[in-house]
Amino acid sequence: MQSDAATTTAPKRVLCIEDEHFISELYTRALTRAGYQVDVQLDGQKGLAVAQTDMYDIILLDLMIPNITGIEVLRTLRDPAKTPKMHAKIIITTNLEQREDIRADIEQQADGYLVKAEITPKELVEFLSHLDI
Amino acid sequence: MGYFQSFIRQFRARLIVIIFVNNALIVADWYIVDRVVKLTGLWSLIVITAIPLITIGVVPWLSTKVLVQPTKFLWQAILHIAPHNTEDMGTPKLDQLHLGRELVTNLINQVYQLASVVQDVEQSNIKTKLDLHTNFVASSLPLPLLVLDKEENIIYANEATGKYLGKPADELTGQSVYTALDMSFLSDDTLSSWIKASQGKSATAEHKWERVRIGLPGQGDSLLFDLAGYYNQDNPLGYETLLVLFDHTEEYAQDDQAMSFVALSVHELRTPLTLLRGYIEVFDEELGPTLNPELKEFMKKMNASAQQLASFVDNILNVAKIEDNQLTLQLHEEDWKKLVENVVEDLNLRAGVRGITIKTDIADDLPTVGVDRYSIYEVLANLLDNAIKYSKGTNEIYVTTNINKDGLVETSVKDFGLGIDGSILPHIFDKFYRNHRNRAQIGGTGLGLYLSRSIVDAHGGQISVNSKVNEGSTFTFTVLPFTKIAEAGKTGNNPSITRNAHGWIKNHSLYRD
Known part of the structure; x- marks a missing residue:
């Protein structure tokens, strides 16, 4: 079960900013098996710093993370004054229902939005394989 | 001389x-x-x-x-x-x-x-007295009070109004009441529909609204008011409509907290649910081939149950969102056939473990539809889930889609199970309504149909049911072809159209009939 996108060239790199250890473990397992190279960050602040290095093709961003909210991470990454333009696609992964105003922000700035309880790891891999990277 | x-x-x-x-x-x-x-x-x-x-x-x-x-x-x-x-x-x-x-x-x-000089003096005295009187009474009234002219523009707003809206009261004068107050009503019984009806036929009229939500400009917050209106067509001073607002935000918030509590608790279910579904998938994929048929079947049932739990959680959270006016639809152009097939495919697992086959008959010449794919998914999933639950030993469910005589895309979900008694049919789309006869036999919260109706309503479609006890039920709903939606929202070239879910109808909204 290797993804085509991940095997033809160098493996795609995924940053998973997620504080729920069991979830990141499951995602890492599925993504690694599909040929991605996965790094996990449990902390928002550290996750942001790592994301800003622009080493990743895909960033999976949880919204409830320690120290700084996922929304703030998203806004910082998409703010030209704070982060130089990076090539990574940002996918919000959350189990939290969003207030309308926040949802509008997400729709404008993120490249995808997934409710974790509604997808299995395999469906996540399937979703990412359709991303244009 | x-x-x-x-x-x-x-x-x-x-x-x-x-x-x-x-x-x-x-x-x-x-x-x-x-x-x-x-x-x-x-x-x-x-x-x-x-x-x-x-x-x-x-x-x-x-x-x-x-x-x-x-x-x-x-x-x-x-x-x-x-x-x-x-x-x-x-x-x-x-x-x-x-x-x-x-x-x-x-x-x-x-x-x-x-004599005429005396009369003039007297009249101006009366007017001064009247002004002093209204100003004094109105400004010491702690409740927001607004006076509207025939064009529904504000000609007077007292200080309390300004205080609630966070701007000086005299700034409101001259504005349309619908610009000044961002009001949402529980039904299509709105302020503008009442004024319109009153202007047509009565000299004076009174009306009351409960739970009117008033958004505060520049802030995400809103307050909940009861609103009382008095209409007088022939008021000599041109005060056609008087509005008084009663702030009930706190009382109503307490009611809503019951729902919020449920929503919050249910929310906590999502993380373990995510994990369960992840582990089940891993086990199913990697252990599946080695399992005996019985265990394989158990694995499927476990998967189907986890899926069902996930949609239950979604239902609760969506109803909470509707109650909180937070469910917003983004109507996009979608391929209806694909959408229906997608839902059926997802529900097949749940049907399969109960020995039920879902058969589809989708017309080929369907136009694209204007729907919020996530919300409309829930409608069809809920109807199918109900059909599965109430099939009781029968093993087929039909999903058919075609164009009805009004040019709308009509979809039916038909089962051959328990059916619904005629006496309770009118209530089945109500919130928390459950057939008490079935309550002990079949689980559920009574939210699925309420949610479905809310979502279909917000799409501009209709949902209905036909049923006979022991013969089964057919639920039918319509959605609009995209061209019709696009026509209604001809405001520019925006590819998507935003709508609030049922329950909160914006006054003077673009999309009201």
């Missing part, structure tokens, strides 16, 4: 005539008695005395009528305009006046002028 002088002359002339005639009568009387009839003695004395006596009776009587006439006309004129007079003297008829007509006409005009 000229009128007065000529009046004196006329008066004098008439007096002279009267006195002359009187004296002439007496002289003539004496002459006739003494020289013509030649009466003597007691008879002459009687007749000579009688004539003056008669003139004493008649002449003053006749002359008074003439001499007093001007005074009488003046008296009439004054009484006519006197404010507290109840005696009706009639209006003076100046053309019947001969003595001093100019003077009296002039005097009467003066009287009328004076």
